[in-house]
Amino acid sequence: MSNHELKGYRRENGDVGIRNHVVIIPVDDISNAAVEGVAKLIPQTTPLPHPYGRLQYGEDLELLFRTLIGHGKNPNVGAAIVIGIEPNWTERIVEGIAETGKPVEGFSIETHGDLETIKEAANRAKDFVQEVSETPREPVELGEMTFSAKCGESDTTTGLASNPAVGVAVDRLVEKGSTFIIGETSEVAGAEHIIAEQTINEEVKQDFLDMYEEYMEEIESHGGDIHGSQPTQGNIAGGLSTLEEKALGNIEKAGTTPITSVLDYAEKPKQPGLHFMKSSSAAAEMVTLCAAGGSAAHLFTTGQGNIVGHPLLPVIKTTANPKTAREMKEHIDVDISGLLKQTMEMEEAGDALMEALKRTINGRRTAAETLRHKEFILTKLFPSA
Amino acid sequence: MRYKIYIHEENDDVGVAITDLGEGDQVKAKVLKSEDTVEKEVGVKEDVPLTHKVALVDMEKGHEVIEYDEVIGEATENIKAGEHVHTHNIKSIKV
Numbered sequence: 001m002s003n004h005e006l007k008g009y010r011r012e013n014g015d016v017g018i019r020n021h022v023v024i025i026p027v028d029d030i031s032n033a034a035v036e037g038v039a040k041l042i043p044q045t046t047p048l049p050h051p052y053g054r055l056q057y058g059e060d061l062e063l064l065f066r067t068l069i070g071h072g073k074n075p076n077v078g079a080a081i082v083i084g085i086e087p088n089w090t091e092r093i094v095e096g097i098a099e100t101g102k103p104v105e106g107f108s109i110e111t112h113g114d115l116e117t118i119k120e121a122a123n124r125a126k127d128f129v130q131e132v133s134e135t136p137r138e139p140v141e142l143g144e145m146t147f148s149a150k151c152g153e154s155d156t157t158t159g160l161a162s163n164p165a166v167g168v169a170v171d172r173l174v175e176k177g178s179t180f181i182i183g184e185t186s187e188v189a190g191a192e193h194i195i196a197e198q199t200i201n202e203e204v205k206q207d208f209l210d211m212y213e214e215y216m217e218e219i220e221s222h223g224g225d226i227h228g229s230q231p232t233q234g235n236i237a238g239g240l241s242t243l244e245e246k247a248l249g250n251i252e253k254a255g256t257t258p259i260t261s262v263l264d265y266a267e268k269p270k271q272p273g274l275h276f277m278k279s280s281s282a283a284a285e286m287v288t289l290c291a292a293g294g295s296a297a298h299l300f301t302t303g304q305g306n307i308v309g310h311p312l313l314p315v316i317k318t319t320a321n322p323k324t325a326r327e328m329k330e331h332i333d334v335d336i337s338g339l340l341k342q343t344m345e346m347e348e349a350g351d352a353l354m355e356a357l358k359r360t361i362n363g364r365r366t367a368a369e370t371l372r373h374k375e376f377i378l379t380k381l382f383p384s385a
Numbered sequence: 386m387r388y389k390i391y392i393h394e395e396n397d398d399v400g401v402a403i404t405d406l407g408e409g410d411q412v413k414a415k416v417l418k419s420e421d422t423v424e425k426e427v428g429v430k431e432d433v434p435l436t437h438k439v440a441l442v443d444m445e446k447g448h449e450v451i452e453y454d455e456v457i458g459e460a461t462e463n464i465k466a467g468e469h470v471h472t473h474n475i476k477s478i479k480v
Contacts, residue, residue: 156401156436159453160391160417190479191455227477239401239437241470242458242477249453303436323435340403342386 006361008140008296009078012101016144017075018296018361020135021046021312022128024121025068027084027093028053034083034109037118042125045081046311048376052384053089060381065092066266067378070292072097072104073268075146076312078132079103081125083117086110103128140361143177146269147357148290148313149253149299150184152283152306154231155238159249161320161339161349162301167255168350169299169357170274174257179272181263181290182254183279185215189226190244191251195276200258207262211278238304238321253301265379266292283308284375287315297360299353307331309373314366316356320349331367333360388424390414390439394454395423399438399470406433414441430467438470450475 009017024047026035032049039047048071056064072080072093080097084090087108094106107121149166151158170180188195192212199205219226231240240246260273266289269275277293279286283306287298291313298315300308305328309315318334319325325337334356338344344352360366389412390400400414406429416423425441433439444450448460450470458475468474 156438157403160393160401160403190477194455227479236472239434239471241438241472241475243479244455244477245452245457248455248457321436340391342388 006140006142006358007137008145008361009075009135010138010140011075013099014144015075015100015146015294016140016296017077018145019076019312019314020078020132021076022079022081022125022132023048023072023077023312024081024083024125025072025093026050026053027068027082027089030054030085031083031109034114034117034121037114038081038083038121038125041118041122042129044129045125048311050376050378052378052380053084055384057385060384063265063379063381065096067288067292068093069096070266070268070294071312073100074291074294074312075296077102078135079128081121081128082106083121084108103131141176142173143272145296146179146181146294147173147297147299148181148287148293148295149301150182150283150286150290151250151253151301151303152308153234153238153302153304154246154249155235155240155303155321156249157238157319157321157340158301158303159245159252162303162318162336163249163252164346165318165320165336165339165349165353166253166299166301168346169353170253170255171257172350172354174255174272174274177272179269180274181269181277181293181295182274183277183286183289184250184281185212185278186219186226186230187250187281188212188247189216189230190242191247194248194251195254195259198254198259200260204259204261208259208276211262215278234304263293265289268294280379282377284310284377285379287313287375288377289379297357299357305331307368307371307373308375309366309368309371311374311376314360315368315373316353316360316366317368318353318356330371333367388413388415390427392416392425392441393452394418396451396454398440398442398444398448398451400425400427400441402433402435402437402439405435406439408432428467430465431469433469440464440466440468440470442466449478
């Protein structure tokens, strides 16, 4: 493995990022047009259009704020513009992001209209783009950063090879002091007892079991049958037969490191180490929640070929399935199918992932970034009022 | 390729085909999570595609099927060593 000097963006609050986006965040659905207008005028910005933000309430509204503020706070963001229809919610998001010390400004459309808002916000976005273009890339350490992982379109190669390889990387990163987020609550079903045993103490174990049971009851209360949806058709085509088998493969990526806390949706970890975030197993939703939790880079294993990306969070994709590595080559950053072809050992696969992570930190574009996969998908807890 | 099946743990009832297997193939399987190299011989009784499972032992209907040294489901019919193991002959037991 080459010995990279890592360079990243050290933010005022100490967080370390690997990209330097000027993000434009709509507070609500009807502000998407203004957000996209600004992004069209100032193309080096990153707009995050989404379909929600009106008449949400309670926990669902809190999650919207946490997710939008979390994206502004994400260390891969250098500056943020927030646009909403009215000033109150807009200002709440601006204030949340401003805690990091990074440049942020809000604009509200009422009493101005789209065109004037676009003009004002574009002027500010232009200043921000110029300002962040001078942010230096400084030497940084892996131990200063937050990462995350998830698997998608899993098959038996995920549990045999690619998830254990991520487990090797997780163990190495946590040993260096990094913060690491995993999750996918419904996909540990069938192996939840093993995750429970991996927690650092009784309190965290109880937190995990409470969260897990509540999540599964919630699914059932809406008529959801986890057995009806897991394993998915893609999983079954890949040879996974039962929920338990899928879950046992899924949790291989937790490595052997103790889980130090259970996070709420989109919550930022409070200390280094491995964390389990309450989250859907739907790829784009889970990756979006990790971005809100402050992840700077995401390791994504796939069996049959999930292609997800995110606007701010580089998603590094790896597969151990030789067929997927061949047929979906343009989506795969790290081909570790050598594990199945017996030309690669597990530690070497861990090395390959670490190498790809370091190159991504130093600026190499991931396949998902290059192919314009910018899935920004909010988790919605219940209907709006 | 020396091995054509990987097995997670030594006591597992099933292994995973790491290449397409054909009826009548006599292949070597490797146990992944063991200190020493543990090999098994498997006579493949029907075609098993890459990434699908092969029975390593005979299992009766109702048998709890072990993979990762954990129960992954139960046999819904009698399964012979070397046969394809999937949704047609095992099912989840979690409710």
